[in-house]
Amino acid sequence: MFFDTHTHLGSRQFDADLPVVLARAAAAGVTRMLAPAVDLENTRKLLALSADLPRVRVAAGIHPCDVDSVSGEAWLDELRALAHHEKAAAIGEIGLDYFHAPPEGWTVDVWRAHQARCLRMQLELAVELGLNVVLHNRESWDDLVAQITPFHGRLRAVFHCFTGTLEQARPLLEAGHLISFTGIVTFKNPGPAGETARTVADGGYMLETDAPYLAPVPYRGKRCEPAYVADTARAVAALRGQSVEEVARVTTETALAFFRGFE
Ligand SMILES: [Zn+2]
Incomplete structure (x- = not known):
């Protein structure tokens, strides 16, 4: 019924009890999950752990907070090989993050330039492979939109954990991109995301x-876990004046058309 389109099953926080977490997700009606990676090692971990999980697929990529794990060009060939895996459904999680301080030894300018270069390389890879992308933004909206704009029509992106207004989203939606909502929309004060x-x-x-x-x-x-996407779906249904079944059906259809290979 529900599709959790962004759930870090490869996080160390799930190492001790992932089977129980997945059982609770199934009991809550979560039938499909997309697990985004944060670096090459995490991509390999997710591809391995999803092998026996037919309703779990993976986004392969380097998160902007983890781009210090790569340099030069060779990593892109590694990522390309991983993205050819049958469980790879998208490129992600990629993007820009100006909120977290750079790692030690990096100036802000050099760090942001490296994030932008890694983002562009991964966007080009997504076009080459015909995959869509999962985007991370934190206090980097204008630069991220500027990076994505040349790719309009060549790939589709989901702006994950969207917290902005519909006006901000509109030109992106018109270009075929998507936004996605987290549990923030269940908060007493969800900010603009509630109205969006x-x-x-x-x-x-x-x-x-x-x-x-x-x-x-x-x-x-x-700790958040995939079962809780049902709570977010109920909150969105209440906001929209739709049944939770309708919200589940429509959002699942949207996700099935966006991510490669789900049944
Ligand atoms: Zn994420």
Whole structure:
């Protein structure tokens, strides 16, 4: 029924009890999951752990906070090989992050330039492979949109954990991209995301947990897990005046058309 389109099953926070977490997700009606990677090692881990999980597929990529794990060009060939794996459904999680401080030894300018270069290389790879991309943004909106604009029509992107207004999203939606909502829309004060979730057209958005982060109400502050996408779906349904079944059906259809290889 539910499709958690952004759940970090490869996080160390799930190492001890992943089978139980997946059982709770199944009991909550979560039938499909997209697990985004943060670096090459994490991509390999996710491809291995999803091998026996038919309803779990993987986004292969280097997160902007983890681009210090790569330099030069050879890593792109490694990523290309991983993205050819039968469980790879997208390139991600890629993007820009100006919120977290650079790692030791990097100036802000050099760090941001390296993030931008890694993003461009991965966007080109996605075009080459015919895959869509999962985008991370944190305090980098204008630069991220500027990076994506030349790729309009060549790939589709999901702006994950979208917290902006519909006006911000509109030109991207018109270019075929998507936004997705986390448990933030269940908060008492969801910011602009609440109004955006209420008004965005069916087919323009998906649901996610971003587990192990951003647990929805009533789990706020605890470790988030994929089962909780059901709580986010209920909140979105209430905002939109739709049944939760309708929200689940529409968002699942949207995600099936966006990510490669799901049944
Ligand atoms: Zn993420």
